[in-house]
Amino acid sequence: MSSQSTETTVRKRRVFYIPGYDPIPPRRYRELYRKESAAQARVSGYEIALSPKNGDGPYGWHVFSRQDGFETETDIEVLVWSDIVQQSMAQSIPGTYLQLLRTAWIYLSTGTLGRLMRLRKGPVIAALYPVGMLLGQLALAVGIAWASAAPLWGWIGWLALLPAFGLAYGLLYAFRRFDNRFFAYYLMHDYAHSSALKGAVPAELAARLEGFAQMIRDALDGDTDEVLVVGHSSGAHLGVLVLASLLRQRQTQRPVFFLSLGQVVPMVSFLPNADQLRRDLQFLSTREDLTWVDVSAPGDGCAFALCDPVAVSGVAGPGKRWPLVLSAAFTQTLSPERWRQLRHRFFRLHFQYLCAFDQPGDYDYFRITAGPLTLAQRFSGRKPSKSRIETPVSKYSSVGP
Known part of the structure; x- marks a missing residue:
């Protein structure tokens, strides 16, 4: 990790959270964040508190946190597509x-x-x-x-x-x-x-994702110190589509930060008509104005753990920079007792990335989303997981026009 300084401290942050395939309204994510952030704060010795969101826009909440002597305010918003799921x-x-x-x-x-x-x-x-x-x-x-x-x-x-x-x-x-x-x-x-469309993006979902890209684009024009996009499960590959659209249309000096959690990208990128997703994976993998950290864990049986989504999809080029593939290492970051309780609760483990760890390592969701370092600073100099999988496996690797 990089060291902190007042010159690089994040005092204001916007977080856009893209959930996976979930028909339940976004309030559940606020309650999960409230409960788990309090638990993590007790373990890690920092302060964190939630309050209602101010202003219009997507459903969200405000977070105040004091970590390592610095105070940070974060607005977290859920980019909702639960109606499409329903x-x-x-x-x-x-x-x-x-x-x-x-x-x-x-x-x-x-x-x-x-x-x-x-x-x-x-x-x-x-x-x-x-x-x-x-x-x-x-x-x-x-x-x-x-x-x-x-x-x-x-x-x-x-x-x-x-x-x-x-x-x-x-x-x-x-x-x-x-x-x-x-x-x-x-x-x-x-x-x-x-x-349904063998990997192609349905028209209704494509329109929704373009709306997400516009919200993030507007946030980048604001005065926040960091704009962070978080995609969980199938929300990870939606995040890829959103950020590729954003960066293609907007030339900016401001960096964009992307955290993908428990991704299942190959379930879509390996399909024959997923040209757009493969093209966007390839595009993001070379961007200098992006920091992309992909976190998964072999203990999560619902994710393609430590599989580099760009490389395994067969679209990694010579200029590939991203993602940085890291392990949440559940067997190490959860106590033996907690691991025994959760190891067979497969759906619960798939959400562990959004929850507290009783033996936290480098990955701490609440330090990333509410702490004083940007995603790039927090993982500066960090080496990718040695057990990551980078072998091109997909039968289809076309990226279209």
Whole structure:
């Protein structure tokens, strides 16, 4: 890390947080930040407090923090696309099973699934989980319905299929009703949305991302010391698209800072029509006016941990500078007791990047988003993780015109 000085201290910061595929309104992120920042402050010995956001714009909150003798004020705003997520999840039960078939066909027929398995098996297993769970639910519902209708077969013949069908559908409806325990429908909608156009960006989402780019562009014209974009999970590749659009359209002397967390970029960049995403990955990787730090952890089975998203997508060129790939090292930054509690809670671990660590290392979300150093200063001179994966794996590496 670089040393602090009054000349380089961040006193005012804007943070734009891009969530992953999440249908829940952004208030949950404020509550998560409030709870976890207080916990981290107790562990690390600094002060942090939240208050309501002033002014218009996206949902957000204000943070005051005193760290290492410096006071910093940060405005954090959530760039909301949960309404688009909600629309994509508005599928009937038969519609979801059609999504399953279509999504599975896309990843299998293009050879993408096999390529992804060469990187990390964890996120591929996570991708296959909703397929297996939904097919298992269907088999169980049909089996129970058939067994219940069998005694009626000798009495009413083919008419026995009517109550059997009703019972099967009722069981499937019950499974969907309790999907907050299984997450099968949620994950199926997630992967279906990402792959619907084989990696191309849907028009509605593209328009929303352009709006995000304009908000960040306006912030760069303000008087803050740092403008930081944070993309979590699938929000990471959305951040790539947003920042590439921003930097192509705006020539600025001000640096832009990008923190990607728990990224799943290969799930999209490995698809045949993802030319725009691959082009933007390549573009950002060479920018001198950008600092891009990518943080993941092998303990996160839902992320392509330590996979350099530019390199594995096959678009790294000779001038590549970014991202700096670092490990959050859950097994080291969480105490043994805490690790035992969380190691099998896969979805909770996927959000650990936004939470407190009881044995924090270089990565501390609340020092990055509320402390006195810019992202570049905090990781100045930091070497990338030795266990990062940089081998080009994607079958498709075209970047289009």
